Amino acid sequence: xxxxxxxxxxxxxxxxxxxxxxxxxxxxxxxxxxxxxxxxxxxxxxxxxxxxxxxxxxxxxxxxxxxxxxxxxxxxxxxxxxxxxxxxxxxxxxxxxxxxxxxxxxxxxxxxxxxxxxxxxxxxxxxxxxxxxxxxxxxxxxxxxxxxxxxxxxxxxxxxxxxxxxxxxxxxxxxxxxxxxxxxxxxxxxxxxxxxxxxxx
Amino acid sequence: xxxxxxxxxxxxxxxxxxxxxxxxxxxxxxxxxxxxxxxxxxxxxxxxxxxxxxxxxxxxxxxxxxxxxxxxxxxxxxxxxxxxxxxxxxxxxxxxxxxxxxxxxxxxxxxxxxxxxxxxxxxxxxxxxxxxxxxxxxxxxxxxxxxxxxxxxxxxxxxxxxxxxxxxxxxxxxxxxxxxxxxxxxxxxxxxxxxxxxxxx
DNA sequence: TTCCACACTGCGGATGACCACAATTGCTGC
DNA sequence: GCAGCAATTGTGGTCATCCGCAGTGTGGAA
Numbered sequence: 272x273x274x275x276x277x278x279x280x281x282x283x284x285x286x287x288x289x290x291x292x293x294x295x296x297x298x299x300x301x302x303x304x305x306x307x308x309x310x311x312x313x314x315x316x317x318x319x320x321x322x323x324x325x326x327x328x329x330x331x332x333x334x335x336x337x338x339x340x341x342x343x344x345x346x347x348x349x350x351x352x353x354x355x356x357x358x359x360x361x362x363x364x365x366x367x368x369x370x371x372x373x374x375x376x377x378x379x380x381x382x383x384x385x386x387x388x389x390x391x392x393x394x395x396x397x398x399x400x401x402x403x404x405x406x407x408x409x410x411x412x413x414x415x416x417x418x419x420x421x422x423x424x425x426x427x428x429x430x431x432x433x434x435x436x437x438x439x440x441x442x443x444x445x446x447x448x449x450x451x452x453x454x455x456x457x458x459x460x461x462x463x464x465x466x467x468x469x470x471x472x
Numbered sequence: 473x474x475x476x477x478x479x480x481x482x483x484x485x486x487x488x489x490x491x492x493x494x495x496x497x498x499x500x501x502x503x504x505x506x507x508x509x510x511x512x513x514x515x516x517x518x519x520x521x522x523x524x525x526x527x528x529x530x531x532x533x534x535x536x537x538x539x540x541x542x543x544x545x546x547x548x549x550x551x552x553x554x555x556x557x558x559x560x561x562x563x564x565x566x567x568x569x570x571x572x573x574x575x576x577x578x579x580x581x582x583x584x585x586x587x588x589x590x591x592x593x594x595x596x597x598x599x600x601x602x603x604x605x606x607x608x609x610x611x612x613x614x615x616x617x618x619x620x621x622x623x624x625x626x627x628x629x630x631x632x633x634x635x636x637x638x639x640x641x642x643x644x645x646x647x648x649x650x651x652x653x654x655x656x657x658x659x660x661x662x663x664x665x666x667x668x669x670x671x672x673x
Numbered sequence: 674t675t676c677c678a679c680a681c682t683g684c685g686g687a688t689g690a691c692c693a694c695a696a697t698t699g700c701t702g703c
Numbered sequence: 704g705c706a707g708c709a710a711t712t713g714t715g716g717t718c719a720t721c722c723g724c725a726g727t728g729t730g731g732a733a
């Protein structure tokens with residue numbers, strides 16, 4: 272898996288170097304890209320960390336780059352940097368899901384804080400996403416009939432009722448139910464419900 | 473219950489009237505307040521709809537008003553209007569949970585759209601909140617011991633195991649469990665798990 | 674003191690969940 | 704055709720759940 276990095280995307284080498292240095296002094300690993308195109312070309316779905324994206328760049332702008340990332344299903348938090356941002360631009364970016372939007376000149380401490388919080392946020396997201404991936408792969412192992420039975424089990428219905436609704440025997444329901452538990456790695460309907468429900472408590 | 477209203481808070485009477493008229497033509501009920509203080513004095517937890525809040529006002533500013541609303545646990549979406557907003561102000565407001573941040577002069581259609589979306593959002597939130605209030609009032613009826621047993625039941629443990637952990641007899645666990653189901657209005661542990669879990673499927 | 678809510682316990686029976694063993698049907702791929 | 708998977712069903716038995724009936728003990732409120 273790709274290690275978490277702060278991906279710095281800026282066509283100004285001085286800024287790139289300054290940010291790289293700044294983050295290194297705070298023990299934040301980073302990688303610099305000299306254009307949106309370069310970053311997008313290298314981008315992979317399992318990139319982790321965050322993106323620090325300059326708005327004004329020679330070719331593709333930071334906002335355009337952001338749109339491409341959204342289309343590709345990027346999950347990393349994106350922090351915008353801009354020298355000449357206006358309010359609608361900032362509002363639009365945040366409403367599309369940007370993590371933050373900072374104006375130059377920015378305070379070094381503030382930027383580092385934002386980057387760190389973004390990377391923590393990504394780490395949390397990654398963790399919960401992995402759990403969900405495990406769930407999905409398990410769900411994928413279920414046959415159509417098993418899924419059907421599982422849904423009815425999750426409504427709390429008795430095997431007898433489920434059998435009625437599907438016009439099959441109770442015994443068959445028991446078998447499906449048992450296989451579902453086995454494949455999903457649980458030992459009861461309650462555990463299954465907890466597993467398929469988001470975190471609580 | 474208070475009906476859903478677009479609460480217009482602006483110390484400029486011309487703006488208030490214009491917005492009220494604009495919203496009425498689109499069949500959106502609204503109420504105008506001539507200052508943040510006036511609105512906050514009248515504000516009640518069961519206000520519904522949304523808030524259209526001017527930033528620059530003579531006494532308390534829109535941002536200060538927003539902070540007070542947040543402290544009071546306001547749930548209505550807040551839409552900011554401003555003539556001289558800057559980027560950090562907009563970013564800060566959105567990150568604190570504002571629904572939108574519009575600069576004057578704004579497009580009438582755009583504003584109405586935002587207001588309508590905000591009120592729809594509030595209607596959805598209200599609905600899910602009522603469901604949760606029902607849950608809370610039911611949970612409040614449970615005795616301490618019943619809550620304890622309920623939590624263990626929700627982990628999928630057998631009554632026998634629960635009895636062991638609490639050093640009581642199985643029969644007692646059965647009684648608590650039964651009372652929990654009765655008070656929570658469910659008929660099985662699975663239904664209980666579904667009820668206490670956020671929406672899914 | 675009396676009443677009541679809460680927690681606790683035992684017994685026995687009805688019902689549901691789970692499982693091992695055993696088997697049939699139909700469809701797919703080699 | 705044969706192997707393999709999915710879906711189906713039955714028998715018989717064990718374990719868990721659920722429930723009514725019956726009763727004890729404690730602490731707080733009337």
